[in-house]
Amino acid sequence: MAEPLPNLIEEIVADNGNDDLQSVAESLLPAEHVEIATLLESLPVEERLSLWEALPDDRKIDVLVEMRSDPREVLISATEDDQWSKILTGIDAEDLLELMDSLPAKLMELAFQALDDQQQGYFRDATQFPDEQIGHWISHDVLAMPLNAKVRDGLRRIRRNVPQHCDTIFLINRSGQFSAAVKLTKVFGAPEHLPLVELTEEFIPVIKGSDDSTTASLQVQRSGFAALPVVDDTNKLLGRVDILSASELVNENYERQVMATAGMDEDEDLFAPVAKSARSRALWLGINLLTAFLASWFIGLFEATLQQVVALAVLMPVVASMGGIAGSQTLTLIVRGLALGQVTGANLKALMTKELKVGGVNGVIWALVIGIVAFFWFSDPLLGLVICLAIFMNILAAALAGVLLPVVLDKLKIDPALSGSVILTTVTDIVGFVAFLGLGSLFLL
Template sequence: MSEEIKQRIDQLIRSDEEADAPLYPEVSDSMEPDQVALLLESLPREARAECWAQVPVEQRVDVLVEMRTEARASLLRDFDSQALDQLISDLDAETLIELAESLPEDVVDIALARMDERQREHYERSAQYDENAIGRYVDHQLLILPQNSRVRDAVRLLRRETPLFTQHLWLVDRTGRYAGAVETRALFGQPDHLPLIELEEDEFEPLQATRSLREATEAFEHAEVSALPVVDDSGRLLGRMTQTLALELLHEHYEGQLMASAGLDEEEDLFAPVMRSSRRRATWLGINLLTAFLASWAIGLFEGTLQEVVALAVLMPVVASMGGIAGSQTLTLIIRGLALGQISAANIMPLLRKELSVGGLNGVLWALVIGFVAAYWFSSPGIGLVIALAIVVNIAVAALSGVMVPVLLEKLKIDPALSGSVILTTVTDVVGFVVFLGLGSLFLT
């Protein structure tokens, strides 16, 4: 799969360099829309636009839907009004929901005006929910029957329509509220007149449209079904969510976390324009600069000591980095625990005890190693002693912060995966420098 995409990229960019060769051959002949989307994202913007021109017209909407927002916007920006018009000529509600944020408002209005009434209704209902809510991503292709239907009604419906993933038929009451599910395979061999209600599944919980996407992926991890019904606050059946979408969302969630941990946006385009990319990253660098200056300030408190014992300046990175690494190990363990819902007021104390013990043991071990190396390097037992003490203290502080920083951030509703590590290393840097240089000024000057 990804091997194939790599070869295409090679091929595409190479053909660009050999002027004789045909530009961008055979893009997307056998490729699925998501593969074409990945390929387009991986190309520099000019090559991307040219490659886009080769995407078969009937595949274009699907490809755009699969693309990350920023890369998609880079293509849509070049659309003239005719191309836009063609693009939106026949969208369903789910597709327009995906594309709406990348389209000018008036284009969205035109697309809406062209939809049939039912799709427009779907769109308007979905658009009420925010970007992180299940309701926004409801799939309307499902088989619904009144709850008093019989087997023959179900079979008639199944012969007519065939949406993907039809593992269940959904029953609703007269007001459209969700009333239960019948598995299609349960219909085999049943008499025509049997009420469907008698074949009803052990009820499973419908998803609430207002809940977060993360809750939907959790639900799918133990609901052994390929689609779950989605209901609004009054219990009305809005549609369904499929497991394929849940898989995609989980993927995006983790990708978002990875990117956020470096201060990047999940939708970041590999080939975003330099100016825009610089501006966005500048913020994260600026925040980090403040914390770096804080560390410098801490060191500045000991200028006199540093002048007298320059070995301290040489060894500073060792103290800071051992604290940072030990702390990030604890931090990562706790962030995972928080994500799994495994950390609560009650088990924090035993956890803290355990992490402090682990930190204590490793602190003493590495303090001995580092102490001897430093004492030998600078032929000074005093330096060895000072750095050994500083390492023990800093690794203990790291364990403490590794537990407390993410827990406090979570309490403040700040994602610890995003900012936990910046705060933690600021703590271990400042504490490390102050303790190390402080001890140095006490014992070595």
């Protein structure tokens, strides 16, 4: 990009109203699609639309493909109907797969018709796999040759065109099944009459179209190859996944995880329309409200106690906070372990034992610290004892819930990164309040 992103954002925001984003659009000509996409996402809606209109039509699809869904849909719905035939020129099956969830039915039909027969076929093949499976995301731009091809044939094929991030020729048999891979660098320099099979790699991982897309992508990243072959259940070669697509899928999965901790999805737009953004966040607030009311209800059981020992009310946030933090540490560690395939039935007991011990140690330490502070603050040794016991119990409960919750959610096919923390804090809030106020009723009345 000619200028760094922040300068461009500033220039456009300052300039808008002066109508000539044309010059900015021209300065963006050498930029990569993804850079323009990032810039568009960074702009408030009015400026975003102005820059979008100033972009040349033949780049618009490539830029849309690189954008997150929410900001992308703002541009799509603002584009006039009669523009689309120009914009859709040159769209291919992979582009359409990226965009399909963002396009209204009418445009989807138009875009599909803009594909040639081969691309329409590719599109149909890909949509047979749901988007959590790698088959949805494969590229068909492969160097595939018959098993009996010679180096001479390979060279001829390579000279015609080598796709990006492609370092091997795939050899397939007569039924189209994947058989072996030959590195391009080995083909050059080999005698022309040599059969390619003599040059095959000893080992190349082969991916199934139905494999989980993140797992398969990580496999591509670390394989050492620029791309891996993808086959169907009968070993027929479907296409390939290159390291760039793999990295994009992995990055997207991480981003999903980060956003999920706040109950949002990775497509959330910085400058979403207020109504849309408020709606998408309201659900999460509502769920959390229910859990907060639940915690309040448990507190309400101890109204009489609270009335007599108001110090309990003052210290409630300490009990809740320590349980929540301790639990979220265990939870985060286990969620990562599950994502990496490192947490299984076989080591779950050992993990639980370790986390309970860690919870025990921190439980004792912080229970004593907090007990002593409470004792001095309110000059009440029994209050110190009560909060000491409650903190210890809550930190242990947090460790237990932090291990078990994500494992159970994972078994139920519920994303523990999204729902784990809200359920966990509900557990620690309730255990904490009930232990604290219950012990308070016993000892302090």
